[in-house]
Amino acid sequence: MFNEPLISRALAQTADWQKVDDILGRKPAVSDDVRRYGFPRSDLTVTLDGVTIKPSLALGGWVAFKPAHGGAMAMGDLVLLETEVRPVMAKLMGGGLEITAVHNHLLRANPATFYMHVSGHGDPVKLASVIHDALATSKTPLTVAASGPAPAVELDTAQLDQIIGVKGQNNGGVQAFAVPRFDPVTEGGMQIAPAGPMGVAQAINFQPTGGGKAAITGDFVLTADEVNPVAKALLENGIEVTAVHSHMLDEQPRLFFLHFWANDDALRLAKGLRTALDKTASIKSKQK
Template sequence: MAFSAAFAAKPVEWKIAETFISPAQAQEIDWAKVDETLGRTAAVSGDVHRYGFPRSDLSVTVDGVAIKPGFALGGWVAFKPAHGGVMAMGDLVLLETEINPVMAKLIANGFEITAVHNHLLRANPAPFYMHVSGHGDPVKLASAIRDALAESKTPLSVAASSAPAPAVDLDTAQLDEIMGVKGKANGGLYQFTVARRDAVTEGGVSLTPSGPMGVATGINFQPTGGGKAAITGDFVMTGEEVNPVIMALRTHGIEVTALHSHMIGEEPRLFFMHFWANDDAIKLAKGLRAAIDKTASTKS
């Protein structure tokens, strides 16, 4: 049984007792075995181990822009100690023909599917995004993810690369100033993570750190030359913030490409809005900041 269903079925006193995981319990998890099972090393933030599954095998374009894997094709699964095991949340990037085989494997191994949808428009080939949730033994969950992704062409081995990361051909200092948070260069991209002010929980577990757990606004800039950039990502919003953010984005020439949920049992209820534009990077940053200002987010 997957995380949300299994947790909901337990008595209240069990939920209270299991919500708190001691440091000793967290240390008992054999993370090296999880790494080995998934064939890659986790990015560790606090008590969260996040594994990336970028679709580096795909050549996707949008409006003539060749999309880098980290820009909009970066599948991932995060593991957080909870309730005597771990809770697992993730977002897998799949082609249309891969959706049902991967879903069947996940369901057979106890995962819940919490969303399947697009993030982009006019992408060729069109990627889809499958959001998943699970709870239990971390190695068993890792095996389930590996077996499910084997039904797709997602690379299951990580190729070593000695090539230096390409420079980000943008005025990143000005972007930081406009956005109100410090961005991060990553493989030729410039990326921002903007956390919400209030805590987000699921099944009594605080989803922190919010970025690795997928509940912070993520914004990616991919340089396209001459000071321009393509932008995409997702705003994380409560219901009353949705239309003010839409208006702010569209007023600044930024296209809304998807609006949907990613999870089922989170509190507060959250909505995720994906976007796209390819224009002057400074102009777009001002539009993104205007949209961020419509949300209860942390920023300077």
């Protein structure tokens, strides 16, 4: 038996994370022992139903590293144009990373975007080099432009926080929520935690579209028996289901990711999302 948190901390201290930062050209968001690097598609202008989508609403590619035996576990979700899928995949697989899913998250978006979920294990510096070289075959920005404060989210965010049941964050002008599940998620015998940074929390995003309205998208993380109750709850509340699929290959419990879209009164949509969340084994924070 071994103490996984102690081992993770020890591995985190020995890895050359500065070199990883340098290779990827950015600093990570650090949560516990997870380092998450964002690769937003700020180069793209994507519209859907008349809404120009902010990168933080639905175009925020990312890769997260978690210390593990043998180096690190890497997981990520890359946002790509159709023409970029093949060259990025070839570079990733050639460098020893696995492709765990390729699919849409949205419908009717112009231009269409695809989402490539990736996984790897080993030396984090080598993993970072492969990821960098793969992204270099696309037009994903590999340098970080200077940015000012995030624009205000012109919605009643206090009410949204109360309805959703967790405290949201202003992520580039988008009110973003991460709602973890009760049950721990493991892959390859290792717990994937913290859930939000590793992509296994329910993700809900609100982008203001004026007059108290918001475009919403994100994904529910569901067990098989939750998929249809959640889909039904969303549809009954005017929220479109845009995709249902897997993101990983051998996680336990088996999970399905249900993506959604709507553009309507933000508080009404939040209540519909809360109804759907109540069909899941999710943590509802006491924060109000």
